[in-house]
Amino acid sequence: MKIDIQDHILVPTHEIMTEDEIADEFSDVEYDFKDLPKIRSEDPVVKAIGAKPGDVLRITRESQTAGVFVTYRIVED
Template identity: 35%
Template structure:
């Protein structure tokens, strides 16, 4: 079976550490549940991701070199 997460077109996904998450939520003045969602069935998720984790996705961008987005893992 092919590991989709290793494909060159899939941006880097990593589980955000709790200490980094606190700073992010404070900076944007939001709650964890305010973040966009990503399902556990998404093949690009790291194997270590569990429900309730926040994933940092770093994509290539035409205008700013890279773009970073965050997603909350849901069932």
């Protein structure tokens, strides 16, 4: 049986960002979005959502301190 690991409580929502979203989100920051925290291309969630190396993922975590917290990771080659 194949299970969907994205349902697991430990796994936050991962979404692939479009080029426009990337440009919009990282236009006014002082760092290059290529320096974002990494996620391996063999990561089970990356495989599950079909992201490719170079894609930026928007990760929406449930946070104990902020309620909802949005962060980003870049898929490593």
